[in-house]
Amino acid sequence: MIPQESKNWVLVEKLSLTQLEEGKIIETFVGQKAVCLLRKSNSVFAFAAICPHQGAKMCEGWIDAKGQVVCALHHYKFAPESGRNTSGEGYKLRTYPVDVRGTEIYLAINS
Numbered sequence: 598m599i600p601q602e603s604k605n606w607v608l609v610e611k612l613s614l615t616q617l618e619e620g621k622i623i624e625t626f627v628g629q630k631a632v633c634l635l636r637k638s639n640s641v642f643a644f645a646a647i648c649p650h651q652g653a654k655m656c657e658g659w660i661d662a663k664g665q666v667v668c669a670l671h672h673y674k675f676a677p678e679s680g681r682n683t684s685g686e687g688y689k690l691r692t693y694p695v696d697v698r699g700t701e702i703y704l705a706i707n708s
């Protein structure tokens with residue numbers, strides 16, 4: 598039997614689903630940790646607040662026409678679902694599992 602992965606779900610206290618605007622990156626805190634949230638196509642994605650390249654704030658970036666997160670500083674692109682660096686520079690944006698319960702948003706920030 599394969600053990601089920603246990604996640605430590607933490608409520609995003611400062612934001613609810615209704616406050617997330619489609620296609621807009623929002624920075625918030627979960628405890629002491631800054632994270633970015635993105636509502637896209639009726640899903641919510643969470644990823645690191647800081648770019649893995651040179652530390653720009655990801656909330657200052659945008660979503661392009663293909664739904665990729667674009668860093669504002671050097672325009673590297675990342676898939677919000679996986680953190681994959683879709684523009685090919687070899688970086689990985691840290692992502693966090695998201696669970697939406699009603700209008701509450703929970704993140705598994707330790708997994």
Ligand code: FES
Binds near residue numbers: 652670
């Ligand atoms: S700091 Fe984000 S692409 Fe360079």
